[in-house]
Amino acid sequence: MMLIDRSRLPVPGPATLYHFPAIEKSTLSSGLRVWTVRHPSIPVVTLMLLVRRGAADDPVDKEGLAAITVDMLDEGSGDRSAIQIHEELSRLGAQLDSDIGADAAVLTITALSRFTGPALKMLADIAARPALREADFERVRQLRLHRLTQLRDMPGAVADRAFVRLLYGSHPYGHTPLGSERSLTALTIDDVQAFHCAIMRPADATLVVAGDCLHADSVAFAEDAFGGWTGAPAGSLPLAGALPSNARLNIIPRPGAPQSELRIGHVAAARSTPDYHALIAANMVLGGQFVSRINLNLREEKGLTYGARTSFDFRRMAGPFALQVSVQTAGTAQAIHESLDEISAIRGPRPVSSDELALGIAALTRGYARNFETAEQVARAVTQIALYDLPDDYFAQFVPRLERVTTDDITRVSAEHLDPARLITLVVGDYDTIAQDLSRLDLGQPSVLSADAF
Amino acid sequence: MNIEFSKHTLANGLNVLLHEDRSCPIVAVNLWYHVGSKNETPGHTGFAHLFEHLMFEGSEHHDKGFFQPLQGAGASLNGSTNADRTNYWEVVPSNALELALWMESDRMGYLLPALTDAKFKNQRDVVLNERRQNYENRPYGLAPMAMLAALFPPDHPYHWTTIGEIDDLHAATIDEVREFFRTYYHPANASLAIAGDIDPNETLDLVGGYFGGIAGGPAVAPVQPADVLLEGERRLLLADRVELPRLYVAWITPAMFDADDAELDLAADVLANGKTSRLYKRLVYDERIATDVSASQNSREAGGFFQVAATAAPGHSLAEIARAIDEEIARVATDGPTADEIERGRVQVEAQFMFRLQSVGGFGGKSDQLNAYNVLVGDPDFFGRDLDRYQRVTVGSMQSAVGKHLANSRRVMLSLVPRDRVSLAIPDSSPARVS
Numbered sequence: 031m032m033l034i035d036r037s038r039l040p041v042p043g044p045a046t047l048y049h050f051p052a053i054e055k056s057t058l059s060s061g062l063r064v065w066t067v068r069h070p071s072i073p074v075v076t077l078m079l080l081v082r083r084g085a086a087d088d089p090v091d092k093e094g095l096a097a098i099t100v101d102m103l104d105e106g107s108g109d110r111s112a113i114q115i116h117e118e119l120s121r122l123g124a125q126l127d128s129d130i131g132a133d134a135a136v137l138t139i140t141a142l143s144r145f146t147g148p149a150l151k152m153l154a155d156i157a158a159r160p161a162l163r164e165a166d167f168e169r170v171r172q173l174r175l176h177r178l179t180q181l182r183d184m185p186g187a188v189a190d191r192a193f194v195r196l197l198y199g200s201h202p203y204g205h206t207p208l209g210s211e212r213s214l215t216a217l218t219i220d221d222v223q224a225f226h227c228a229i230m231r232p233a234d235a236t237l238v239v240a241g242d243c244l245h246a247d248s249v250a251f252a253e254d255a256f257g258g259w260t261g262a263p264a265g266s267l268p269l270a271g272a273l274p275s276n277a278r279l280n281i282i283p284r285p286g287a288p289q290s291e292l293r294i295g296h297v298a299a300a301r302s303t304p305d306y307h308a309l310i311a312a313n314m315v316l317g318g319q320f321v322s323r324i325n326l327n328l329r330e331e332k333g334l335t336y337g338a339r340t341s342f343d344f345r346r347m348a349g350p351f352a353l354q355v356s357v358q359t360a361g362t363a364q365a366i367h368e369s370l371d372e373i374s375a376i377r378g379p380r381p382v383s384s385d386e387l388a389l390g391i392a393a394l395t396r397g398y399a400r401n402f403e404t405a406e407q408v409a410r411a412v413t414q415i416a417l418y419d420l421p422d423d424y425f426a427q428f429v430p431r432l433e434r435v436t437t438d439d440i441t442r443v444s445a446e447h448l449d450p451a452r453l454i455t456l457v458v459g460d461y462d463t464i465a466q467d468l469s470r471l472d473l474g475q476p477s478v479l480s481a482d483a484f
Numbered sequence: 485m486n487i488e489f490s491k492h493t494l495a496n497g498l499n500v501l502l503h504e505d506r507s508c509p510i511v512a513v514n515l516w517y518h519v520g521s522k523n524e525t526p527g528h529t530g531f532a533h534l535f536e537h538l539m540f541e542g543s544e545h546h547d548k549g550f551f552q553p554l555q556g557a558g559a560s561l562n563g564s565t566n567a568d569r570t571n572y573w574e575v576v577p578s579n580a581l582e583l584a585l586w587m588e589s590d591r592m593g594y595l596l597p598a599l600t601d602a603k604f605k606n607q608r609d610v611v612l613n614e615r616r617q618n619y620e621n622r623p624y625g626l627a628p629m630a631m632l633a634a635l636f637p638p639d640h641p642y643h644w645t646t647i648g649e650i651d652d653l654h655a656a657t658i659d660e661v662r663e664f665f666r667t668y669y670h671p672a673n674a675s676l677a678i679a680g681d682i683d684p685n686e687t688l689d690l691v692g693g694y695f696g697g698i699a700g701g702p703a704v705a706p707v708q709p710a711d712v713l714l715e716g717e718r719r720l721l722l723a724d725r726v727e728l729p730r731l732y733v734a735w736i737t738p739a740m741f742d743a744d745d746a747e748l749d750l751a752a753d754v755l756a757n758g759k760t761s762r763l764y765k766r767l768v769y770d771e772r773i774a775t776d777v778s779a780s781q782n783s784r785e786a787g788g789f790f791q792v793a794a795t796a797a798p799g800h801s802l803a804e805i806a807r808a809i810d811e812e813i814a815r816v817a818t819d820g821p822t823a824d825e826i827e828r829g830r831v832q833v834e835a836q837f838m839f840r841l842q843s844v845g846g847f848g849g850k851s852d853q854l855n856a857y858n859v860l861v862g863d864p865d866f867f868g869r870d871l872d873r874y875q876r877v878t879v880g881s882m883q884s885a886v887g888k889h890l891a892n893s894r895r896v897m898l899s900l901v902p903r904d905r906v907s908l909a910i911p912d913s914s915p916a917r918v919s
Contacts, residue, residue, distance in 0.1 A: 032693035036545040036594075040586050042557050042579040046509035046681070071507040072842050074835075104759075113769065116759040120828040123835025142835050169772060176775040176797060179727045183623040288616040320551045330549065333609030336617050356617045358609075389556045396558025396577050403508050404842040 048399040050425040053412055054245040058252060060259050062232035065416065066239040066248045069408050075143040075241030076405040077150060078136055079157050080413045083229035086132045086202035086268050086347075094174070094209015095217060097130045099225045101170055103137065104128070106161035115156065124149050126156070130207045133346045134417050135229070140406055143242040147251045153237075154255035157230060167219040178211055182481055185284060185291040185458045186356070192282060192484045193293040193456050197350055199274030210484070231261020236416040241405035270347055273297060276454055277477035279468065283461040290362040290459030294369055295352035296452045301344040301418045307431045308443040309342050314390030315382050315440070316340050316372065317353060321389065324353065324372050334361040338369070342447075346418065351448060359460050363467035366455055373453065377445040387437050395429040486868050487841070487850055490684060491858070496700035497672030500691050501854045501864050503679040505844055511680035512845025513584045514573040515592075516855040518675070519668035521648070522567045522641035522707050522786060530611070530648015531656060533565040535664055537607040539572065544594035550587060557583050564847065565646050568785040569859060571852065575845035578681040582690055588676075589694035592669060596662055604658045615647050623726045627793075627900050630722050630916035631734055634896040635789050640709050642787060649919040670701030675858045679851040680844040709786055712736045714894040721913035722900045728775065729908040731802040732898040733809060734791040737889045740783035741861060746873040747885035748790055750829045752779040754821050754882070755812060756792055760828070762812050763794070771808070773800040785860055790890060802899050802910050813890050820883030833874040837867075 056064045085096045104126060105112040119126055124141035137157055141149040181187040191206050198204030208214075237256075239248040299309060310318070317324040317340025328338045338355035353373070357365040376382060382390075402408050415424055455473060457464070458481075468476060489503040521532050540550040540563070554561050557580035563572040574584040619625040629645050636643040676695070678687055714736055738744050756763040756779035767774035777794040794805050821829075843849035857866035898916060899909035 032689055034586075034693050034697070036586075036590065039546065039553050040582040042577070042583060045577055045579050048509055071505075072838060074838055074842060112759055113765055117824075117828065120758070120760055120832055123831040123838075125835070125839075140839065142831075142838060169769070172772065172797075173768070173775055176728065176795075179798070180623065180775075180795075183726050185621060287621055289613065289621045319555055321549060321555055326549075329610055330606065333606045334613065336610060336614040356613070356621070358613055358616060389552065392558060393555040396556075396580070397510070397560060397575070398558070399509050399577065400558075400560060400575055403510070403844070406842075 045396065050402060051408070053415070053422060056245070056249045058232070058249070058256065060232040060256060062252065062256055062259065063236040063416070064239070064249050064252050065236060065412055066243070066245045067408050067412060068244070069240050069405050070242040073143045073242050074140065074405050075146050075149070075239065075243050076138065076140045076409040077153050078138045078238040078409045078413055079153060080236045080238065080416050081135045081229055082133065082234050082417060083265070084131050084133045084135055085205065085207035087229065088205070088209070091213060092217060092221060093205045093213040094207070095221055095225050096135065096229070097207040097209065098171060098174060098214070098217065099222050099229070100128050100130045100135045101174070102162055102167060102222055103156045103160045105166040105170060106163060107155040107159050108161065112166065115152070119152055122149050122152070124152065132203050136413060138406070138409070146243050146247070150251045150255040154259070158256060158259040160226065162219065162223050162226060164219040167222060171214055171217065174208065175211060175214055178208060178214070185287065188282060188481045189291040189293050189456055189458045192280070192479065192481065193295070193352070194350070195484050196276050196280055196454050196456060197295065197297055199271065201271040201273060202268040203345070203347065203349070227261070232256070232259050233261060233264040236413065238409045238412045238416070240409035240412065267346055277474060278453065278455060279471065279473040279476040280454065280456045281461050281476050281478045282456070282458045282481050283478065284458050285460055285462065287359060287460045289356045289358055290457050290464065292355050292357060292362070292365060293352055293456040294366070294373070294453055295350050296449060296454055297348050298342055298351035298447050299344065300348045301346060305443040305447065306344065308435045308439040309447060310394065311387065311390050311432060311435045312376065312382070312440045312444050313340055313342055314393055315386045316376050319393055323376070324369060327368050327372060328355060328357065328365055332361070332364070334358055334365050359463055362457060362459055362464045363471055366471060370450060370453065373448055374450045376440070377448055378441055382437050382440045384437055387435070387440060391432050391435060395432050398429055486865070487854060489854055489864055491864055492688060494671060494692060494696055496696065496698060498695050499675040499858055500688065501675065501677040501858060502682065502684045502687055503677070503850060503854060504682055504684055505679060505850070506681050509578045509681050510575055510844065511578050511581045511678060511682055512573065512575045512849060512851040513581070513588060514571065514677045514679070514845060514851035514855055515588055516675045516859050517570045517669055518673050518704060518859050519570055520566050520568040521644065521646040523668065524641070524644070526638060527652060528656070528660070529644040529652045530646070531660065531664060532570060533646050533648065534608060534611050534653065534656060535661060536563050536565045536570050537611060538599065538603065538661060539563065539591050539595065541603045541607065542598045543591040544597040545590050546587065547598040550591070553583060554587060559584065567642055567646060571855065573845055573852065581682065581687070585690055585694045589698065592671070592674065592695065593698035595665055595669065599658065599661060601658055604661060608653060608656065612650070612653060615650070619647060623724065624730055624900055626722060626724060626918045627732055627898060629918045630720060630898055631732055631791065631896060633917055634718055634720055634898070635714070635734055635736060636712055640712060641707050642784065651919065666701065668704060671695060671698050672700035673704050675855045677851040677854040679849070679854070707786055712787060714896065717893065718896045719910050719913040720896065720898045720916040721906065721909045722898060722916045722918065723903045723906050724900060726900065726902055728795050728798065729802055729899060729901040729905070730793060730795040731805050731910070732791060732793045732900065733806070733895060734789050735890050735895045737781060737788040737790045738783065739787050740785060744885040744889060745781065745783045745788065747877050747882045748781040748889060750874065750877050751816060751882050751886050752781050752790065753829060753832070754816065754825050755779050763792070763809065766812065767794060767805065767808055773797055773804050773808070796908070802908060806897065806910060810892060813886060817883060817887035817890070820879040823879060826877065826879055826882070829877070830875055833871065837871050
């Protein structure tokens, strides 16, 4: 039997190099880009249609239009009803998901690869040729209104909705995709049809196919499925509005709540920032993983929460930096104080040590291959390239670029992209119980808001 | 369709399952301990899960956080506790397999010397916050507690939820932690699956080296509760901070892998999962009296329950919804599903099984699957036979399973209603007990 040394941890040997599989690219006569990656280990295929239009393109006073339009896509095509569409999908063992974010809409079908052709046909019917009938629209809108009603009881959802508004105001990023009761009620099926025409066009779309399927076959299937799809040329980014100035501390009372839902952040950087790699490394140290400063402080030292995390949400325009945490009511002020202190400290007072940085970078780079295991993971990675105009060697360059980040870089980008004076804090919690503690935080007069205002 | 593997049993009783898959340079390490909340007793609920937290707080030879060295090597990792088992997993780049084995074996063999009262109290606070976040401060979050307590009698091991009762968590002691570890956390009560970019022979040597020296503990007797027979229909009421009332209806059903389990699993899809299901079509699509509906056959090692839940649209009562659920279940029990529903179910099950084969690790990946079959059926080579259970479901077998198990006369109905609109509950409901 081999000898085991428990006096120290084994040091991992040299890493096995991972080569991201090549992306093969074609463009159909309609302008639709077809990008494929061979990933043949299991007879499964993932199809993703990315359209670079999202909730940020909602017209003023029509917040929620992009999301409800995407929601309407599988409600029927031609003379087929929603039920019939879904029966056909289930005969293919296919799983359909739709995703709407600020910058993009993504439709995903994962299916057994023997059904690639028919699955692509379904995807095209749903995306390019939806029925968009009024009766279906009324039902879908009603369900979304009910959803909004239910979200009033979910402290995390209340916080998310209010926080983007506090950060962005009337800027295109200042609302969640769902919209509001007022805006949804005012929408019509004509709005949906017009918006569908405006955003769903081949010039703005990329079809990604990952899995057990050859490029030439995918292109042929796509040419057949998406044949006749036309539309205007690609549009430009929505115009960024001015950012609001709000109180530093904002409260939405939730009487009797056992925990406070906290958000702390401000508008930070866009996906195109040259500081991207340094910022994700900085975030790993600050709040991006279990062993980050903020999680260890609030959870493992103080036991105030089940978990805390921070993130930079990089988008086509400057996206938010945010800390999210649910803390026990009595520890609310303490958690805010500690969080603000950690965010300030990483900018210089307590700079990132070389060990901390090495750990953060290693956590991102050494397990990088884990991100490319399933067909869906591979397809999602490729859509990032299409969405943000990244170079084809982006994945190959990811690890070397991160490994070049230094502790000085972390201090510099933290100081540049995190500004304690601009941080907005939002608390959804039992205000009566915590008001006195909060008043000692030195964050100025708190602004007490109603959840109904968002 | 199958997963190629080899099974080995070390002298101390540890089961070792090895599966080679070289398609990605990563390895999944997945360790099951055959202990869950069903091994707890009344007054001591929530303990198995609280213990799981302590497994991440350091062991004798690495008396620091469990996450740091593994995340530094590029691993993702987690653990979870349910009624029947506790699992721990890491997915590491292939060069860090030995590190993962070092860490897992150290906490299996040498946890107690590093245990302190400070760690214990800190993690109890974390668990109390987990409970607040996922149950108390979440709409409908208390429903699972009310349903389990009503379905299973007080001394039945499925009577309580895995998160446990607040008073029990406060009463837990560090001595109980030590006792629990000695009883359940040893090689003879564990199963280790390693899947991915490995050489099976070298890996078996490594496993022997790291785990072979840990003493096997006492055999754990299986938990075998008496059969549960619900008498009559119990109507319960719970008022909470919600906007829309929701109805839960549940029946006692067979255990995992027992006769009728697959039938009821597929019946849940026919009845209430997805836009093609009967209750979605009726309640949400056609009549629009509900905003959502779902169903599941929750089968566990020592018993199961089938549950349907639906949220009433504003202006509609839970009684209307209950009537529709009754009628649709009766229709399946009388006429069976259609041949098309069975055929679609078959393809979907094949696809779902295949989708799971794409990952070596994590919850539900191949390593977790091998351990599930090994621990719960005693045979890791069960993948194909598990799929067969579903492929053999017929119109007639689903019809008879639904008729046999989902009777109106033996079930629990919970009305979860807004605090200020208790009258929306099903008539004659009495208050449910939640702690």
